[in-house]
Amino acid sequence: MSFTYEYAHPAVTVDCVVFGYDATDLKVLLIQRKLEPFKGRWSLPGGFVQINESLEDAARRELSGETGLGKLFLEQLYTFGEPKRDPRERVISVAYYALVKLTDHALQAASDAEDAAWFPVAELPKLGFDHERIVETALRRLKAKVRYEPIGFELLPEKFTLGELQRLYETVLEQSLDKRNFRKKLLGMELLEALDEYQRDVAHRAAQFYQFNRARYEQLRKRGFNFEL
Amino acid sequence: MSFTYEYAHPAVTVDCVVFGYDATDLKVLLIQRKLEPFKGRWSLPGGFVQINESLEDAARRELSGETGLGKLFLEQLYTFGEPKRDPRERVISVAYYALVKLTDHALQAASDAEDAAWFPVAELPKLGFDHERIVETALRRLKAKVRYEPIGFELLPEKFTLGELQRLYETVLEQSLDKRNFRKKLLGMELLEALDEYQRDVAHRAAQFYQFNRARYEQLRKRGFNFEL
DNA sequence: TCAAAAGTGTTAACCATACACCCATGC
DNA sequence: GCATGGGTGTATGGTTAACACTTTTGA
Numbered sequence: 001m002s003f004t005y006e007y008a009h010p011a012v013t014v015d016c017v018v019f020g021y022d023a024t025d026l027k028v029l030l031i032q033r034k035l036e037p038f039k040g041r042w043s044l045p046g047g048f049v050q051i052n053e054s055l056e057d058a059a060r061r062e063l064s065g066e067t068g069l070g071k072l073f074l075e076q077l078y079t080f081g082e083p084k085r086d087p088r089e090r091v092i093s094v095a096y097y098a099l100v101k102l103t104d105h106a107l108q109a110a111s112d113a114e115d116a117a118w119f120p121v122a123e124l125p126k127l128g129f130d131h132e133r134i135v136e137t138a139l140r141r142l143k144a145k146v147r148y149e150p151i152g153f154e155l156l157p158e159k160f161t162l163g164e165l166q167r168l169y170e171t172v173l174e175q176s177l178d179k180r181n182f183r184k185k186l187l188g189m190e191l192l193e194a195l196d197e198y199q200r201d202v203a204h205r206a207a208q209f210y211q212f213n214r215a216r217y218e219q220l221r222k223r224g225f226n227f228e229l
Numbered sequence: 230m231s232f233t234y235e236y237a238h239p240a241v242t243v244d245c246v247v248f249g250y251d252a253t254d255l256k257v258l259l260i261q262r263k264l265e266p267f268k269g270r271w272s273l274p275g276g277f278v279q280i281n282e283s284l285e286d287a288a289r290r291e292l293s294g295e296t297g298l299g300k301l302f303l304e305q306l307y308t309f310g311e312p313k314r315d316p317r318e319r320v321i322s323v324a325y326y327a328l329v330k331l332t333d334h335a336l337q338a339a340s341d342a343e344d345a346a347w348f349p350v351a352e353l354p355k356l357g358f359d360h361e362r363i364v365e366t367a368l369r370r371l372k373a374k375v376r377y378e379p380i381g382f383e384l385l386p387e388k389f390t391l392g393e394l395q396r397l398y399e400t401v402l403e404q405s406l407d408k409r410n411f412r413k414k415l416l417g418m419e420l421l422e423a424l425d426e427y428q429r430d431v432a433h434r435a436a437q438f439y440q441f442n443r444a445r446y447e448q449l450r451k452r453g454f455n456f457e458l
Numbered sequence: 459t460c461a462a463a464a465g466t467g468t469t470a471a472c473c474a475t476a477c478a479c480c481c482a483t484g485c
Numbered sequence: 486g487c488a489t490g491g492g493t494g495t496a497t498g499g500t501t502a503a504c505a506c507t508t509t510t511g512a
Contacts, residue, residue: 002233008280009238012310012321049390051237051319055310079308079323081241081284090280092241092323161462180466181502204463205509392490409493433490434482448479 010090012205014059015046017077017095017138018067020102021155023164025120027102028135028170029066029129032115037087038128044135045116046093059096066116073099073154078137085130093129097138099154146172147229150191153212159195161207162186169229171177189227191217239310239319242411244275244360246306246367247296249331250384252393254349255400256331257364258295259356261344264317267357273364274345275322288325294344302328302383307366314359322358327369328383334430375401376458378418382441388424391415392435398458418456420446 018029030042045066049058059074074096081092102118119125121139124132146152152168153160166182186192192210199206217227247258259271274295278287288303303325310321331347348354350368353361375381380388381397395411415421420441427435446456 002235003237004231005238005240006231007240007277008232009234010241010278010280011234011236012239012241048236049239049321051239051311052312055308055313055321076307078305079284081278081323083281083283092278092284092321094310094321161464178502179464180504183465184467185501192280199464201511202463202509203461203511205465207464208495277472282476389492407476408491412492413494414474428491430484431482431490432484432488434492436491 008090010092011086012049013046013091013093014049014055014060014062015044015093015095015134016063016074016137017044017097018063018099018100019097019138019155020118020227021168021171022102022118024171025122026155027118027120030117030119030123030125031066032117033128034115041128042096042119042125042217043118043128044131049094055094059094059098063098067098067100073151077134077141080130082130089156090195093134095134095137098157099142099151101155101157103157112158138215143172143174148170148227150217150227159197159211161199162192163207165210173229185229189220189225191220191227234440235324237319239321240315241278242275242320242322243278243284243291244273244322244324244363245288245292246273246302246326246364246421247292247329248326248350248367248384249329249347250397250400251331252396253400254351256347256349257353259346259348259354260295261346262357263344270357271348271354272348272357273324273360278323281451284323285325288323288327292327295306296327296329301330306363306370309359309363311359322343322363324363324366328368328371328380330384330386332386372401372403377456379441379446379456382422388438388440390428390438391421392436394439402458418449420449420456 006120020027020029029045031045033039033043045062047058047062049055051117053061055076056074061071066126077095077097079092079094083090085091085093121135124135126132127135146169152165152172155168162183165186166177166179169182170176191213193213195209195211197209199209211220221227249258249428260274262268262270262272274291276287276291278284282290284305292301292303304327306324306326308321308323312319314320314322350364353364355361356364369376371380375398381394381401384397391412394415395406395408395445398411400406403438420442421439424438424440426438428438429435450456
């Protein structure tokens, strides 16, 4: 079967920068390529957009194969379309970035018969295509967005301590934050629900667990409230 | 001549939301379609991406036909790819938005033998395709971005008064601003150079002209300065 | 008893906001 | 002389930033 057009058409792919966080590191999910070009090289999960699916559907379809879970934060990042970015043919890539709760769906080493692995963003291997540029763009976006939208919670388990939340922000923003001011600010927003639950078996005072109240956030946002780090 | 592929390929277009400002209104450049689909309907300037040009080159090429000038602020906005957004075939549109100094290259009514016109954003006609959604997205981006990057100047002539600048911000943000606080803030950033030049033939005290010092901005930004409305 | 992280308030500096009058000019 | 927008300073309240010690727990 083949498809013929009067004018040259580019191929269109989606590529996904999937971020996870595991208590110390911000990580990105990579796939080891089995085929040329860039055979053996690590690269972003992604694939061709089918002719009848939306871009976001394509991204979710590719991800459900890799991460196992469909329910994740997903947002369009940028579209990369330099003529020579793929050596085979003209390929325009619509990049998405996703945030997943690593702790929930435990680090599934490899899925979909692909060789998939999580890499700390500070120690990425050499990537195929222009994927390093895509990761950089995603990191920049994440760093900016985490400050003015409550998306940090997408990287943590449902229940988390304020210490965990603070470390997450410190990791993503690459700067340390004052503990008292951080707590004051976050609790002051009234977006976090304190749970009657505490850490156990820790070699220090057990921290209280909290959870993010999304409904409350949506409610406040309608009244003009803006989240800010 | 024709092009054949093993898999179905979508067509890829760029569509541009070109903003201009004329002392009272924020305006968008529209083109009246000469062909089906949506013949006679107003829509965004744009066209197919050629197989060997980058996305941004395609956007600039389309715009140079419409606006006459190539030198303008241009930034990728978002990629729209719902399967049915074009009735002819699957078309993925990479949208850009541009800011032009209307006053410099005087309102050229129509160019490129197309019927082009500027419409105030508050009075847009019904648009073809999903272009209303694209304009909305562009407006949202412009409103957000104008607050934390000095792009408002792209819509004004090289030399402008503080009153003109304030009215521009009030128009884009759809809110009135306090004159004294506005001046204090803008002048405090030290991004504006006061010129030895004043309005003439105005029926009130002549305002001083200023110009934006981009080099100074880049310099400050490297040292961690962030523009903020 | 030590190490490790949790939890907790106050102060000072800074920034944002609100607000009103005189000035210069053309008609 | 009147209408129009230009230009200017201060006081207040709120927000942010800096800062150190006690508590709890397991090893």
